[in-house]
Amino acid sequence: QLQLQESGPGLVKPSETLSLTCTVSGGSISSSSYYWGWIRQPPGKGLEWIGSIYYSGSTYYNPSLKSRVTISVDTSKNQFSLKLSSVTAADTAVYYCARQLISLDYWGQGTLVTVSS
Amino acid sequence: QSVLTQPPSVSAAPGQKVTISCSGSSSNIGNNYVSWYQQLPGTAPKLLIYDNNKRPSGIPDRFSGSKSGTSATLGITGLQTGDEADYYCGTWDSSLSAHVVFGGGTKLTVL
Numbered sequence: 755q756l757q758l759q760e761s762g763p764g765l766v767k768p769s770e771t772l773s774l775t776c777t778v779s780g781g782s783i784s785s786s787s788y789y790w791g792w793i794r795q796p797p798g799k800g801l802e803w804i805g806s807i808y809y810s811g812s813t814y815y816n817p818s819l820k821s822r823v824t825i826s827v828d829t830s831k832n833q834f835s836l837k838l839s840s841v842t843a844a845d846t847a848v849y850y851c852a853r854q855l856i857s858l859d860y861w862g863q864g865t866l867v868t869v870s871s
Numbered sequence: 872q873s874v875l876t877q878p879p880s881v882s883a884a885p886g887q888k889v890t891i892s893c894s895g896s897s898s899n900i901g902n903n904y905v906s907w908y909q910q911l912p913g914t915a916p917k918l919l920i921y922d923n924n925k926r927p928s929g930i931p932d933r934f935s936g937s938k939s940g941t942s943a944t945l946g947i948t949g950l951q952t953g954d955e956a957d958y959y960c961g962t963w964d965s966s967l968s969a970h971v972v973f974g975g976g977t978k979l980t981v982l
Contacts, residue, residue: 800873801916801959803971817967850915856963857906857921864915
């Protein structure tokens with residue numbers, strides 16, 4: 755059974771860079787056809803897709819976040835990562851990683867990241 | 872403001888049927904497959920419907936999906952108290968650069 759687990763700091767200061775890693779187990783991140791994505795959900799609000807990456811490094815990003823987002827992949831560790839720069843309080847959210855084809859079929863449990871000084 | 876429009880809330884009694892609508896445009900729903908996700912309180916979203924009307928393994932046939940033009944609909948029959956959750960539609964959008972968009976979510980209350 756495929757499992758995804760997010761990890762990273764739960765507290766980030768304003769103007770700094772948020773960094774999270776998603777570790778994939780029970781399957782290879784190099785599986786053909788699948789992208790690997792990040793989605794976030796501010797407290798009490800809806801879902802926002804951040805972006806996704808193929809094992810080769812090809813990426814798609816949300817146009818509204820593109821200038822601040824970098825998603826990378828490390829196939830040797832079966833991991834992919836998110837970096838979001840110049841964060842503000844508006845970036846406070848639960849961040850999820852997920853496997854993506856057309857839909858998002860496997861999700862991590864999510865990790866809360868709070869932006870505060 | 873979400874790109875896809877869903878009603879904020881719907882409600883129905885146990886055993887009844889409910890539908891949740893999702894409205895978009897030609898750049899998203901009109902030309903792409905729609906997915907539906909169920910988010911139970913305090914948990915991660917779960918894929919409920921993909922490719923407009925297909926159910927992943929383990930999803931009961933009480934859940935159904937359909938699409939017509941630039942709108943999609945999730946149907947749930949035989950409502951159970953355990954179905955109380957937030958439901959989100961999602962699809963790809965080809966305006967600007969290709970990206971995924973979601974509806975604002977619909978809170979289902981089983982009275």
